[in-house]
Amino acid sequence: MNRAESFKKIQTEVKEFVTYADSEQLIVNHDCLTVLKKIPSNSISLILTDPPYHATQKKNIYGDTQFKKDDEYINWMEEISIEWRRILKPNGSLYCFCDSSMSARLEVMLSKRFNILNHIVWTKPNQPGFDGWKGKMNKESLRQWYGHSERIIFCEPAKDGNLHRSSFGELLKKKRTESGLSGHKLTELTGAYGKVNHGGAVSNWETGRNIPSREQYQKIKDAILNTKKVNSMPEYEDAIRPFIISKNLEYTDVWNFESVRPYKGKHPAEKPQDMLNHIIMASSYESDIILDCFSGSGSTALSAKRNKRKCISIDIDTHWTDYTERRLNELF
Structure with missing residues (x-):
C-alpha cells in the first residue's frame, strides 16, 4: 500500500473525529488515545509530538495538571507509547518533547519498545528583549539550577532478534x-x-x-x-529509516533553535518552525505520513505542508483544531 492509499485508509478509520481533511492533511478533534487505537498498524513514518509535560503544571496547557503523581503520568504515557509502537512503520522515527525533570523516566519507559537513539537538549535561546521569566526572575532566590532547556527523546521501533534490536x-x-x-x-x-x-x-x-x-x-x-x-x-x-543530515546542518544533540516570540493568541507550548523543519527533513522522506497527536496550534502540520509531507494532527481542544485549520488556509 502506497502512502496516498495509507493516508486515505487512516482517514476512513478516524472519520468520525475528523474536522478537516484534504489529500495531505487530517485534523482530528478528540482524545488522542482513542484516535490512535483506530489508526492502522505500520502506517506512520514519523511521530513528532509534544505531550503535556506534567512537571510544569501549567493550567493554560490542556492535560498538564491532569495527574497528581509522576507514576500516573508515566503510566498514561506508556499506554500512548504502546500505540505509537504499533502504528509506526518498522523504519519509522519518534521525536517526543518532554520536560528535563521527566526525561529520564520517560526514556526508561520508552526503551521497552523503542531503541533510544538520542537524548536531545533544546537550549531555547530567546532574542534580546524576549527573555520572559529567565530575564525577570530574582536569581538570588534560586535553590537549584534554573530549568531553561527542554528535552527531545529521539528513537526508533525496537525489534528483538539481533544485537541492536534492529x-x-x-x-x-x-x-x-x-x-x-x-x-x-x-x-x-x-x-x-x-x-x-x-x-x-x-x-x-x-x-x-x-x-x-x-x-x-x-x-x-x-x-x-x-x-x-x-x-x-x-x-x-x-x-531504511531516514536520517538525512550534513555538515551544513545541526548534527549534534544540543540544539539552539530560537523560541517562538510572544504574539497574540500564541499557544503556550508552540515550537519554532525551523526546528520542526529540521526534524522532518532529517527523519522522513517526501510524501511520508507524519503524526502529531498533541498538535496544539498546528505547527507540525504547517512544517509538513511546507516540506511536502502528509500530516495527521490530533488535539482534544476544539479551539486549537479550529486554529490549525485557519493557519493552514491562511498560509497556503
Missing part, C-alpha cells in the same frame, strides 16, 4: 534465509566485504550495527530476488 536487521536476515543465500554469498554478490569480518557488511547489517546505502540496498534486493525464492522486497524508503 527492524531492518531482522528483515534482511529473514529474506536472506528465505532466499537460501548464506551471509558470505550475499556479501560476495553485493561486494560488501569487510576488512576483518568475513561476513562483511552483511553481518553488520543483520546485527543492526549499521545500514546499507541506497546503492548497497539495491544490490541486496537484486541478489535476493534473483534467487526466485523470495517474491518481494520493500523499496528503500520502506526498509
Whole structure:
C-alpha cells in the first residue's frame, strides 16, 4: 500500500473525529488515545509530538495538571507509547518533547519498545528583549539550577532478534534465509566485504550495527530476488529509516533553535518552525505520513505542508483544531 492509499485508509478509520481533511492533511478533534487505537498498524513514518509535560503544571496547557503523581503520568504515557509502537512503520522515527525533570523516566519507559537513539537538549535561546521569566526572575532566590532547556527523546521501533534490536536487521536476515543465500554469498554478490569480518557488511547489517546505502540496498534486493525464492522486497524508503543530515546542518544533540516570540493568541507550548523543519527533513522522506497527536496550534502540520509531507494532527481542544485549520488556509 502506497502512502496516498495509507493516508486515505487512516482517514476512513478516524472519520468520525475528523474536522478537516484534504489529500495531505487530517485534523482530528478528540482524545488522542482513542484516535490512535483506530489508526492502522505500520502506517506512520514519523511521530513528532509534544505531550503535556506534567512537571510544569501549567493550567493554560490542556492535560498538564491532569495527574497528581509522576507514576500516573508515566503510566498514561506508556499506554500512548504502546500505540505509537504499533502504528509506526518498522523504519519509522519518534521525536517526543518532554520536560528535563521527566526525561529520564520517560526514556526508561520508552526503551521497552523503542531503541533510544538520542537524548536531545533544546537550549531555547530567546532574542534580546524576549527573555520572559529567565530575564525577570530574582536569581538570588534560586535553590537549584534554573530549568531553561527542554528535552527531545529521539528513537526508533525496537525489534528483538539481533544485537541492536534492529527492524531492518531482522528483515534482511529473514529474506536472506528465505532466499537460501548464506551471509558470505550475499556479501560476495553485493561486494560488501569487510576488512576483518568475513561476513562483511552483511553481518553488520543483520546485527543492526549499521545500514546499507541506497546503492548497497539495491544490490541486496537484486541478489535476493534473483534467487526466485523470495517474491518481494520493500523499496528503500520502506526498509531504511531516514536520517538525512550534513555538515551544513545541526548534527549534534544540543540544539539552539530560537523560541517562538510572544504574539497574540500564541499557544503556550508552540515550537519554532525551523526546528520542526529540521526534524522532518532529517527523519522522513517526501510524501511520508507524519503524526502529531498533541498538535496544539498546528505547527507540525504547517512544517509538513511546507516540506511536502502528509500530516495527521490530533488535539482534544476544539479551539486549537479550529486554529490549525485557519493557519493552514491562511498560509497556503
